[in-house]
Amino acid sequence: MGLQSLLGYPMRTILTMLGVVFGVGSVIAMLALGAGAERELLQEIGRLGIQNIIVNSVESEEPEGTNASGGRRGGMINFYGLKFKDHRQILETIPGIKKVLPVHLNKKKVWNGSRYLESTLFAVEPEYLETFGLNIELGRGLSSQDEDQLARVCIVRPGLLEELGIYENPLGFNLAIDDQQFQIVGVLGEERFQGYAQKALVSDARSSEIYVPYNTVLKRQGTRSFSGGAGSWEATDVELNQIVIEVTDLDRVLIVSKMVEALLSRNHPEKDYELIVPLEVLAQRRKTQQVFNIALVAIASISLLVGGIGIANIMLATVTERTREIGVRRALGAQRKHIIAQFLTETTTISILGGVLGILLGFGLVQILVLFTGWTAVITPSSIVIALTISVAVGISSGIYPAKRAAALDPITALRHQ
Amino acid sequence: MVPRHSWDECGLSESMVSLQGIHKYYGEVEPRLHVLKGIHLEVGKGEFLSITGTSGSGKSTLLNLLGCLDIPTEGSYFLGGRDVSKQTDNELSRIRNEDIGFIFQSFQLIPQLTVLENVQVPLLYGEHSISEREDYCRGILDSVGLSHRLTHQPSQLSGGECQRVAIARSLVNDPLLLLADEPTGNLDSKTGDEVLELMDELHGQGRAIIMITHDLEVARRSERQVKIKDGLIMEEQK
Numbered sequence A: 001m002g003l004q005s006l007l008g009y010p011m012r013t014i015l016t017m018l019g020v021v022f023g024v025g026s027v028i029a030m031l032a033l034g035a036g037a038e039r040e041l042l043q044e045i046g047r048l049g050i051q052n053i054i055v056n057s058v059e060s061e062e063p064e065g066t067n068a069s070g071g072r073r074g075g076m077i078n079f080y081g082l083k084f085k086d087h088r089q090i091l092e093t094i095p096g097i098k099k100v101l102p103v104h105l106n107k108k109k110v111w112n113g114s115r116y117l118e119s120t121l122f123a124v125e126p127e128y129l130e131t132f133g134l135n136i137e138l139g140r141g142l143s144s145q146d147e148d149q150l151a152r153v154c155i156v157r158p159g160l161l162e163e164l165g166i167y168e169n170p171l172g173f174n175l176a177i178d179d180q181q182f183q184i185v186g187v188l189g190e191e192r193f194q195g196y197a198q199k200a201l202v203s204d205a206r207s208s209e210i211y212v213p214y215n216t217v218l219k220r221q222g223t224r225s226f227s228g229g230a231g232s233w234e235a236t237d238v239e240l241n242q243i244v245i246e247v248t249d250l251d252r253v254l255i256v257s258k259m260v261e262a263l264l265s266r267n268h269p270e271k272d273y274e275l276i277v278p279l280e281v282l283a284q285r286r287k288t289q290q291v292f293n294i295a296l297v298a299i300a301s302i303s304l305l306v307g308g309i310g311i312a313n314i315m316l317a318t319v320t321e322r323t324r325e326i327g328v329r330r331a332l333g334a335q336r337k338h339i340i341a342q343f344l345t346e347t348t349t350i351s352i353l354g355g356v357l358g359i360l361l362g363f364g365l366v367q368i369l370v371l372f373t374g375w376t377a378v379i380t381p382s383s384i385v386i387a388l389t390i391s392v393a394v395g396i397s398s399g400i401y402p403a404k405r406a407a408a409l410d411p412i413t414a415l416r417h418q
Numbered sequence B: 001m002v003p004r005h006s007w008d009e010c011g012l013s014e015s016m017v018s019l020q021g022i023h024k025y026y027g028e029v030e031p032r033l034h035v036l037k038g039i040h041l042e043v044g045k046g047e048f049l050s051i052t053g054t055s056g057s058g059k060s061t062l063l064n065l066l067g068c069l070d071i072p073t074e075g076s077y078f079l080g081g082r083d084v085s086k087q088t089d090n091e092l093s094r095i096r097n098e099d100i101g102f103i104f105q106s107f108q109l110i111p112q113l114t115v116l117e118n119v120q121v122p123l124l125y126g127e128h129s130i131s132e133r134e135d136y137c138r139g140i141l142d143s144v145g146l147s148h149r150l151t152h153q154p155s156q157l158s159g160g161e162c163q164r165v166a167i168a169r170s171l172v173n174d175p176l177l178l179l180a181d182e183p184t185g186n187l188d189s190k191t192g193d194e195v196l197e198l199m200d201e202l203h204g205q206g207r208a209i210i211m212i213t214h215d216l217e218v219a220r221r222s223e224r225q226v227k228i229k230d231g232l233i234m235e236e237q238k
């Protein structure tokens, strides 16, 4: 019944609502951005496989290999990183492991006639591609036959073909790497590793990496790579740049990672490796994201607070304006609780209406943000529930003081009010 | 809809209203305004009483006390055998809602509401379902001759129509006691007559009516006339 007064002053009602509309709108937008970021995170880190553990070689602060054990004139060899021994020991001593994949990397110039591209050669076992969801679009993947025959074959990215000007049927094309020819047998899809996954897999930003059979590289070229000019040269000798461990059981990922860590720290007191556990990273990032989300929503809530104060303010003015009406209602038998209920109904209606409009505004805001920034945003059902709950809470809390003021009026005084 | 009254069952006292030694002061600090100075008044069931007195003599003050809108500074008021001073705020609200029909000097209709909604207001605070509420109020408005004005707002009505809406509203809970503060005060004599006929009819239905007026002609239409003078009640002889 009290709602007539809202309809009686539509303009005022809308203005009163406005604060809640914007507040709820921004809460919805913030929650959507938060959920979007979380989804992106999940996709990004999910690419690494949460059942996997990745160990990368890193150059330690004081490389042990500076003692030029190579012994050639004017040169130094930098030894560091993971060893074949680590790979073997992990495989043999740690239980609950499905597979352990060794990876060796080489920076190489890849030639097509006179055109060349600085690229990274990934010497990997056949399962590597599948493990990280690298789909073959054209041709075939690597096989165990390639490994056995030390075949000079490679899998490339479409980007590399473009850079080197290989446009027509790339399958069967021979790329010159150093003094050897590698035949293209497969081409990957366009999709690249993003953000964290890119870093964790040491894939370069231009995604020009080339995948070749592990044995072909190790048996034919060894692990040493040289750089430098005629007079002096430098070399690095990293046996394995990466070891990828797949754990059989998701529950055992953390235990296995502890065991791997223990094993490696025993073998490498200088700590020239880094252990990446996607499952842990995900959990950490999620936590950070949640804190961030809470902060975002807290900021958005300030406008809701302002909206609530706006409602309270107008309601107080309304109480004064409607003193006589309150007196009449009291004289006709309204108890204090009826008057309180009337005003609370009004404020709650205002704020719920505002909340609904705010949700619509939020949808619009999200569309616009996504359009202009390219961020991912997801409006979840729970964010709508949260927004509506907050609206009701704002309505009740902003109405309670004006309502009590109204109910406290003495009927006679209220009736005499001009 | 069968309104029930707390005094239906009790039947303790012959008189419906009993005022004993009522004093009313206004103001907190001395000199306080002493308006009612020891009022004794008994009004029986179904009696039609008129109160006259000069302006400022305390007529409205007395009616507000009778209507449980205000409390006396001193003295006791029994309504249907119940001591009003012993009632809680909620109980007073219920008494105003169910037992008393109040017709105000200045109508006191709620401007944003339509005629039909205004008449329904007292029913909002009792236990009535919405559908019976509307039909019932249409019936009452029909009986005061306003069935063609249901969806109008008070600002669109004449003074006499407003007064009839106010009367209709005072009747919705079928009270046994009607309190009317100058029901003809704002009306011309013809419309005033119509309203008085309505009052006679209501009296004929067995309701007690206490009516304030400054017009002796009007007062003469009641069964019993009293006058407030110097804060005291004097009976007028017919």
Ligand SMILES: Nc1ncnc2c1ncn2[C@@H]1O[C@H](COP(=O)(O)OP(=O)(O)OP(=O)(O)O)[C@@H](O)[C@H]1O
Binding pocket: B026, B027, B033, B035, B053, B054, B055, B056, B057, B058, B059, B060, B061, B062, B214
């Ligand atoms: N709430 C109040 N506070 C202070 N004084 C009041 C209050 N209500 C009434 N009075 C005073 O009490 C006296 C009686 O007022 P009341 O309204 O009862 O007179 P009345 O007989 O109804 O007069 P009228 O015929 O003009 O309506 C007046 O002097 C008035 O000024």
Ligand SMILES: [Mg+2]
Binding pocket: B059, B060, B061, B105, B181
């Ligand atoms: Mg008066």
